[in-house]
Amino acid sequence: MRITTIALISLAVFLLLWSFRKDKDKTKKSLRLSGKRLKGIGVEIISILALIGLFLTLIPPGTIRTILGDTSVPLATIISAAFGSVSLIPAFVAFPLAASLVDQGAHLVSMAAFITTLTMVGFITAPIEIEYFGKKFTLIRNILSFLAAILIALGMGVIL
Amino acid sequence: MNIEDLKGLVKNNKIAAFTICAYVAVLVYSPTIFFDSLKMTSIYFREMVEILPAVFIITGLVEVWVSRETIMNTFGEDSGMKGRLISVLMGSFSAGPIYAAFPVTYTLLKKGSSVSNIVIILSAWAVVKVPMLFVEAQFMGLPFMLTRYVITVPAIIGIGVVTGKLVSREQLIRGSTEEDILVERLVQVLPGHNCGACSYQSCHETAKALISGIADPSVCLPAEDEEKEEIKKILESHPKKQKAK
Incomplete structure (x- = not known):
């Protein structure tokens, strides 16, 4: 894993913990929002990554x-x-x-x-x-x- | 599953359907290419799994915690050159490919950022990321990297300003009219499976029907009671729309 990825994940975890300490309900709401968004776009992103994989194998x-x-x-x-x-x-x-x-x-x-x-x-x-x-x-x-x-x-x- | 369900599924996932067809065609043509492609894809997939959850967690938190005013002051129409430079910096200190930038910038846009600053963040995210510059200097040499950086930053700002002139915020945000805002709020509460159990194509359509009063929150089968209550509350806070029908 590269350093930027680690930094990003640490930032997310840190913010999440901070948010959770400040307001449980707000944090839960934000997580539900994130989950729904991720689910909404996930299939599309995976499909496109698969297309890129195919494209780079063909060319x-x-x-x-x-x-x-x-x-x-x-x-x-x-x-x-x-x-x-x-x-x-x-x-x-x-x-x-x-x-x-x-x-x-x-x-x-x-x-x-x-x-x-x-x-x-x-x-x-x-x-x-x-x-x-x-x-x-x-x-x-x-x-x-x-x-x-x-x-x-x-x-x-x-x-x- | 009957034909109608399948049609709906394909319609809602056009790209996925296309990709699956492409892969099936390749498998028939040459299994070697098929498995090589899968291997290639798995590299990208790993990157996505590492980065996207964190990106979405952060955007969710920004949405809940950061006020509209803060975003507007930093990235809004009147943020001027300072806003543009902050946008370049923000894009520079990011991680992940450009598709990870779309949800982040969309959240900022909804919260009051200007269109030009969105484009600047997206572009900087793509081409002048700091970690990328290190790799670039290593492989292409320092003069190449520095020259490209010096030319690219003004170019990025230019692209941002021009796009901002050509596209207005209102055209971009689905929540620009009062009804759209309401739809957006309802979609956030609805389960988001786009399952079609309510007879509407997608949760978005269901939200519209709920607002116009054609549908009742009870049509949504997967929604939990708590969510149905929240939907009712949102609808009641806009009594005008309900009476209209």
């Missing part, structure tokens, strides 16, 4: 490596951004992958686009986002984030 990172290996920087940037948009990879997998891509000749600009869209744009998690914030918000946020990712990548190309 393993190695394939991406070969595709990106022999394309020009602008095209590679767009492909990276697009691949980053559809998938969701934890940072501790994404960065080693990006680093190995750079070793094999991928440009830093493409990698910046890849990392940004990977984490910020999520087509695969869009159903969860829609559940909370609706279609309009989800669409606008993801499109803007995608454009920003390209801009960030271009900015990095200028500076680095």
Whole structure:
């Protein structure tokens, strides 16, 4: 378990104990609320995680490596951004992958686009986002984030 | 289970149904890919089990304890640049993938945060998390990490401000009209199984029917007496709506 996860769980336990000491009923109410929410969205999240698992098995990172290996920087940037948009990879997998891509000749600009869209744009998690914030918000946020990712990548190309 | 029940179940769990179909198709096509996918999924699943319960406990507590005023002052429309920076910081010191951020930010939004600050928290949560920056510096080098950070933070704020202009709070919150608030309160009390025993598709629909007076709290089979009492109390506190029907 990573340190942030431990910190998060400790925080939850600490707050819960504090709340329980202050007001039992309020705490129970809040827990019931949490439980219902979790149950409401749980099936959806598990389904989407299973889809991501399937997606990454069908298109393993190695394939991406070969595709990106022999394309020009602008095209590679767009492909990276697009691949980053559809998938969701934890940072501790994404960065080693990006680093190995750079070793094999991928440009830093493409990698910046890849990392940004990977984490910020999520087509695969869009159903969860829609559940909370609706279609309009989800669409606008993801499109803007995608454009920003390209801009960030271009900015990095200028500076680095 | 008859066909109608199955239809309802699929309708309420479209993504789950799609995923199951995809997996069955893959199993027929290639069992190896099927089991590899399951193995891959289990890694993500573990992360979810570690993080989500804590996230939901914290959001529940925030909902019960933190006042609307506090949230509004910190993240509201008038919180200005300070609110934006606090949003970036909050996203930076978070744990878990972006889907864990949705329930947190939704709670903040309901309590009075502005749309732009919600987007800033979501984006910062995704791309400039502090633990992530360490991994990034390790693999991509410090200059890469710092440059990306310096460019990304203003970009995030920009995305937030633009989204805030394009989408209004009222459009986002299901509880924007008085009736919606009532529906939301009832949904929180209802068991949330979406079982359909009351003849309505979901607890949300049931709540609407309760408010318009078409349905009586007794239609909900899984609700305990205590919950039915609470539903009655909520309905009685809004007598106007009941008389309307």
